[in-house]
Structure formats: structure tokens, C-alpha cells
Amino acid sequence: xxxxxxxxxxxxxxxxxxxxxxxxxxxxxxxxxxxxxxxxxxxxxxxxxxxxxxxxxxxxxxxxxxxxxxxxxxxxxxxxxxxxxxxxxxxxxxxxxxxxxxxxxxxxxxxxxxxxxxxxxxxxxxxxxxxxxxxxxxxxxxxxxxxxxxxxxxxxxxxxxxxxxxxxxxxxxxxxxxxxxxxxxxxxxxxxxxxxxxxxxxxxxxxxxxxxxxxxxxxxxxxxxxxxxxxxxxxxxxxxxxxxxxxxxxxxxxxxxxxxxxxxxxxxxxxxxxxxxxxxxxxxxxxxxxxxxxxxxxxxxxxxxxxxxxxxxxxxxxxxxxxxxxxxxxxxxxxxxxxxxxxxxxxxxxxxxxxxxxxxxxxxxxxxxxxxxxxxxxxxxxxxxxxxxxxxxxxxxxxxxxxxxxxxxxxxxxxxxxxxxxxxxxxxxxxxxxxxxxxxxxxxxxxxxxxxxxxxxxxxxxxxxxxxxxxxxxxxxxxxxxxxxx
Numbered sequence: 001x002x003x004x005x006x007x008x009x010x011x012x013x014x015x016x017x018x019x020x021x022x023x024x025x026x027x028x029x030x031x032x033x034x035x036x037x038x039x040x041x042x043x044x045x046x047x048x049x050x051x052x053x054x055x056x057x058x059x060x061x062x063x064x065x066x067x068x069x070x071x072x073x074x075x076x077x078x079x080x081x082x083x084x085x086x087x088x089x090x091x092x093x094x095x096x097x098x099x100x101x102x103x104x105x106x107x108x109x110x111x112x113x114x115x116x117x118x119x120x121x122x123x124x125x126x127x128x129x130x131x132x133x134x135x136x137x138x139x140x141x142x143x144x145x146x147x148x149x150x151x152x153x154x155x156x157x158x159x160x161x162x163x164x165x166x167x168x169x170x171x172x173x174x175x176x177x178x179x180x181x182x183x184x185x186x187x188x189x190x191x192x193x194x195x196x197x198x199x200x201x202x203x204x205x206x207x208x209x210x211x212x213x214x215x216x217x218x219x220x221x222x223x224x225x226x227x228x229x230x231x232x233x234x235x236x237x238x239x240x241x242x243x244x245x246x247x248x249x250x251x252x253x254x255x256x257x258x259x260x261x262x263x264x265x266x267x268x269x270x271x272x273x274x275x276x277x278x279x280x281x282x283x284x285x286x287x288x289x290x291x292x293x294x295x296x297x298x299x300x301x302x303x304x305x306x307x308x309x310x311x312x313x314x315x316x317x318x319x320x321x322x323x324x325x326x327x328x329x330x331x332x333x334x335x336x337x338x339x340x341x342x343x344x345x346x347x348x349x350x351x352x353x354x355x356x357x358x359x360x361x362x363x364x365x366x367x368x369x370x371x372x373x374x375x376x377x378x379x380x381x382x383x384x385x386x387x388x389x390x391x392x393x394x395x396x397x398x399x400x401x402x403x404x405x406x407x408x409x410x411x412x413x414x415x416x417x418x419x420x421x422x423x424x425x426x427x428x429x430x431x432x433x434x435x436x437x438x439x440x441x442x443x444x445x446x447x448x449x450x451x452x453x454x455x456x457x458x459x460x461x462x463x464x465x466x467x468x469x470x471x472x473x474x475x476x477x478x479x480x481x482x483x484x485x486x
Contacts (some may be wrong), residue, residue, distance in 0.1 A: 008044075016042035020077075023050040025224035027364040030054070034486055038062045043073050044089070051078035056434075057486040060103075068104030068138065076107070082114040083463030085485045089121040091132075098124040100169070101138035109459065111144045115464045117390060117485065119152040123163065132156050133194070134169035137366045143174040148417070148465060150483070151463050155186040163187045164223070165194035166210060173202035178345050182207045190223030191239060197225070197380065198413060203232040204345050204354070206323060217346060221260060226274045229309045231255050231352075232342055233335070235323055242266050250278040253342065254335040254361045256313050257285045259280040264291040269299025276300045282307035282336040284362050289431040307336060313363065313463060324350075325367045332367045350481060351417035351467060367456045384470050391453075391485040393460070397425075398448040399470055399478075411471040412449055417464065422455050453484055462486075 002242030009260065017040035020030065029052040036059045037044040043065035047053050052383045060071045070089035072079070086103045093099040102121030105112070121130040136154035138146075147261045156163035168175075182192045182205065191210035193202075207221045219240030224232070224246035236243045243260035247268050257264035264286050269276035276299060287290045287308030294300050314329040325332055336342075339360055348354050349364040356366050384399045388418055397412055412425040427449055451468070455461055463486045469479045 004034070006035045007038045008035060009028075011039070013039045013041050015040055018045045019063075020045075020047045020050045020053060020118075023052075025051070025119055027052065032056070033056050034058065036061070040064075042271045044071050046073045047073045047079060049076045049077060053077070053079050055079070055081045056083050058084045059485070060084065060086045060089065062088050064092055067094055069101045071103040071104045073101070074107070074111065075319070076109060076308060078110045080112045081116055082112075082136050082389045083116065083485060084404070085117045086096070087119040087121065087150055088119065090124060091122075092124045093132075098106045099132040100134050100140075101354075102135045104137045105134070106139045106142045106144060108140075109142045111139075113144065113149055115147045115148045115178045115483075116150075117483065118149065118151045118154065118167070122155045122157060124157045124441065133164040134168070135163075137168045137409065138165070138187065139170040139173045139175065141172050143277050144170070146175075146177045148179045150181045150183075152181070152183045152185065156188070164189045164196075166191045169196075170194070170198045171196045173198045173200075176202050177202040180205045181349070183209050186211045186213075187475075188212060190220055191241075192221040194220075194223040195225065195227045195229055196363070197227060199228045201230040201232065202234050203230070203343070204349055205234045206349060206364050207234065207236045207464075208238045208321075208323075219264075222246075222248060224248060225279070226272060233344070233360070233362070233364055236260065236264075237323070238320065246272060246278060247274050247276045250276070252278070252280045252283050254360060254362050255283045256311060256331065257283070259286065259289065259318070263293045266293045266295065267300050267302055268295035270296040274299070275291075277303075279305055280301045280308060281305035282334065282362065284309050284311065284331055284334075285309065309334065314322065324361065324365045325363075327367070328349070329367070331362035333357060333359035333361060335362050340408050347417060347419075350479070351415070351419060351465065353419075370410040372458050383482055384468075384478045386468060386480065386482050392484060392486050394450055395482060395484075396448050396450050401472065409471075409473050410447075412451075413469045413471065414451060414463075415467045415469065417466075422461055422466065423451065424456070425449050425451060 025203030031054045034057045037090040038061050044060045044063040058068045064070045070091045071086045086177045089103045091099050091102045103118045118136045122135050135156050136151050151167040167182045192207045210221050220242040221236045222244040227236045227248040230251045233255045237258045240258045242262045243257045243264040245266045267278050289304045313328040314325050314326045348366040386395045386397045410427040413420040
């Protein structure tokens with residue numbers, strides 16, 4: 001449990017990690033729960049030809065491995081990881097071949113990844129010829145389901161060939177991504193994710209602010225090469241160079257491409273004899289059809305279908321990562337009228353119902369009927385945030401209010417991803433001690449209150465995504481997301 005976490009480490013960094021190498025199939029399942037695995041020089045966990053490893057509520061941090069998989073190396077196996085934080089791991093190589101999978105390396109395997117953070121890991125090559133791939137995750141000849149995760153801050157340091165897939169790289173694999181944020185990763189090509197010779201889908205997700213380190217292909221938020229891939233209800237924005245480059249069979253539905261440095265979408269064909277067919281429908285693309293460019297047009301069939309728009313999606317505050325809509329956004333109720341066959345998740349990226357008012361919106365956040373005036377006020381007046389985030393076991397929720405609201409009823413409510421209220425935290429602002437006023441910020445009417453990660457019955461809640469909501473005199477003013485990782 002959280003109260004008796006098990007630590008695996010050596011101060012001198014000379015231990016080889018935990019290995020499951022051809023473990024007998026007759027063995028019981030091996031479960032890591034509430035563990036912290038750190039400072040391993042041979043990777044934190046290596047699994048080969050074993051299907052009974054389950055990792056939950058763990059932290060895998062500051063590990064390294066020569067070649068692939070600084071955090072986890074999985075070969076010919078099945079693995080389930082949930083509610084875990086895999087961060088600051090390194091795959092390193094000093095020879096003339098590729099380095100892959102800073103956090104996770106997956107080959108000929110199946111991985112189910114739920115409610116996890118993959119962050120700040122990198123691949124390093126001193127004398128690389130082939131380059132590197134998958135600073136966050138590298139997936140080859142495998143199948144991977146990723147749900148409710150955040151992949152951010154992963155990068156490469158490669159002296160030699162190009163690097164692919166800052167957040168994630170997949171080759172000859174089946175990849176299903178839903179309700180996931182991929183942001184602030186850096187790589188030469190496919191800064192967010194790079195998909196090659198693979199099949200899959202990204203749905204209800206956000207790919208933004210991924211950057212290229214220069215060079216080959218100038219980078220993309222999403223790179224798709226000779227693959228069958230669907231992009232559904234996903235926002236791709238603020239990526240350096242292209243929003244997406246693609247070859248193969250690509251469907252873009254109910255999605256938003258905007259504010260990427262170059263063209264929003266670039267389609268090409270001819271490489272290895274690949275013909276490209278791309279369909280775009282019920283999507284918002286900056287500059288409309290002119291936001292799509294085509295290389296080798298004789299190899300490309302491009303269909304600009306019904307329901308597409310080129311209007312500004314009217315995000316509330318994209319510069320600060322708020323991609324929800326103002327009430328007059330043209331993307332509200334503008335998705336495909338028939339969602340049959342899209343396999344939409346029940347909830348949007350915020351945990352709200354995926355369809356509101358009978359019609360689906362474009363993008364990963366469903367507008368929930370709040371007027372624009374109600375939304376603008378919190379952004380400018382309430383300054384709601386929590387720190388740390390992610391957190392364990394407690395976090396401080398802070399907000400500011402106007403002087404004339406001091407005597408009004410203030411509440412902070414905590415909800416799970418199903419919209420069920422977990423806990424209510426009443427705040428009495430007229431009593432500074434009860435309100436938990438932040439010291440040094442009295443003049444700004446700044447307040448804070450601590451949530452200790454328990455429910456109304458004072459029982460610890462499980463790891464995962466939660467939402468905290470500020471209510472003033474019974475009126476919802478702002479909602480933010482946080483993640484508890486044990």
C-alpha cells in the first residue's frame with residue numbers, strides 16, 4: 001500500500017534491475033504495487049517470454065540501460081501497467097546502432113497502459129549512425145493500448161543519424177491511443193509520435209507543443225509512414241513544423257489542426273511504392289483545404305469531404321494549454337452526425353460525457369453548455385491551480401477571488417473521471433486561518449486548501465485522474481484536472 005511502499009535501489013547505481021527471463025509459465029503472477037524502482041544501471045525491469053507481470057501505482061525513475069528500455073524492456077511478453085509514473089529514464093549507446101525506448105521498449109509483446117505518465121526520458125547516442133527512436137516509448141512488432149495517459153518532455157541527444165518519435169515510436173505494430181495527452185516532446189521527426197508500417201487509431205486525444213531539433217523532415221506533431229491510421233476527435237496544434245505528415249491509408253474525423261508552424265497536414269506517396277489515400281471529414285483545418293499540401297500527387301488520393309471548416313476553433317486560452325471552447329465556437333455540435341463505428345470512449349478528455357446535446361463536437365473536449373461569459377471569468381479572475389501535479393499523497397489547491405466575494409459560500413469539489421463527487425472542501429474566506437490564506441499574497445486575495453487524497457469517509461482514493469471544481473455561491477466558476485500517482 002501507499003503507507004508501506006517498497007523501494008528497489010542502490011546508492012551506487014550498480015545494480016542491474018529486476019529481471020524476468022524465461023520465467024516458468026507455471027509461476028504465479030508477479031505484481032508490483034506501490035513500489036519505487038530507481039538507480040538501476042541495467043534498466044528497472046526486464047521481461048522476456050513471461051506474461052504475468054502487473055505493475056500498478058509504481059514509480060520507475062532515474063534508471064538507465066545500454067541499448068534499449070531504460071525504464072522497462074519487454075520482449076515476447078504481455079504486460080499491464082496502470083496508475084504509474086515512469087520518468088527520467090535513459091537508453092544509452094556508444095556503438096554505431098540505434099538507441100530506442102528511453103522509458104519503455106516493447107518488442108513482440110502486448111502492453112496495456114492506463115492512467116500513467118511517461119515523462120522526461122531520453123535516448124542518447126554518442127557515435128550513432130542509425131539514429132535513435134522512441135524517447136518515451138518504442139514499440140516494434142507489438143500491440144499496445146494506451147488510455148488516459150500523459151506523455152511529455154521526452155527527447156533525444158543523438159550525434160549522428162536522425163531520431164524518430166519523441167513521445168512514442170511504433171513500427172509494424174497495432175497502436176490504439178485514447179484520452180491521452182502527448183505534449184512538449186522533442187525529436188527530429190515525429191516529435192509527438194511517429195507511426196511506421198503500423199495500424200491503429202488515436203482518439204479523444206491532444207497532441208500539442210511538440211518540437212523538432214532540426215534536420216530530417218523538419219518534425220511533425222504526428223508522423224505517419226506507410227500505415228493505416230485513424231485520427232478521431234483529436235486536437236493537433238502548436239507543433240513546430242507540420243501538424244501531421246502522412247502516407248498510407250489515413251482517416252481524419254472530428255479533429256482539429258491549427259497553429260502548427262508549417263502546413264497543418266502534408267500528404268505524400270511513392271516511398272517503397274506506397275499509394276496514399278486520405279479522407280478528411282467533419283474536421284477543422286486552419287486555411288481549409290489550402291492547409292493540406294501534397295507531395296508526389298500521382299501517388300496520393302485526397303478526399304476533402306463533408307463537414308470540414310477552416311474557422312478559428314475559438315479555444316479559451318491555448319497559450320496556457322486550455323483547449324476548451326468558448327460557447328460560440330464553430331466546432332461545437334459540428335462533428336459527424338453519425339458516430340456509428342467510431343468506437344468513441346464514454347467520456348471526453350476531461351471525463352465529461354463525450355456527446356452533449358445529441359451531437360458530438362470536434363476535438364477532444366466536449367462543450368458542456370457553459371456560456372462564454374462564465375468561462376472567461378475564471379480564466380481572468382480566479383487563477384485556479386494545484387501544486388504539485390501529479391501529486392502523492394496530497395496537493396495544494398489555490399485560487400483567488402474578488403474582495404466583494406469574501407463572505408460568499410466557496411467550495412472546492414473533487415470528482416473522479418466518471419463525474420462522481422469524491423469529496424467537498426468548504427472554504428470560509430472570512431476566517432483567514434480556516435481559509436488557508438497563502439502567506440505573502442494577502443493583497444491579491446489568494447487562498448489555498450489542501451486535499452489529502454481521501455474521500456468523504458477519510459479513506460484514501462486510488463491513483464488516477466481527478467477534477468477539482470471551484471464554486472462561488474453555488475455557481476461553478478472553473479474546473480481543472482489533476483493526477484494522483486501512488
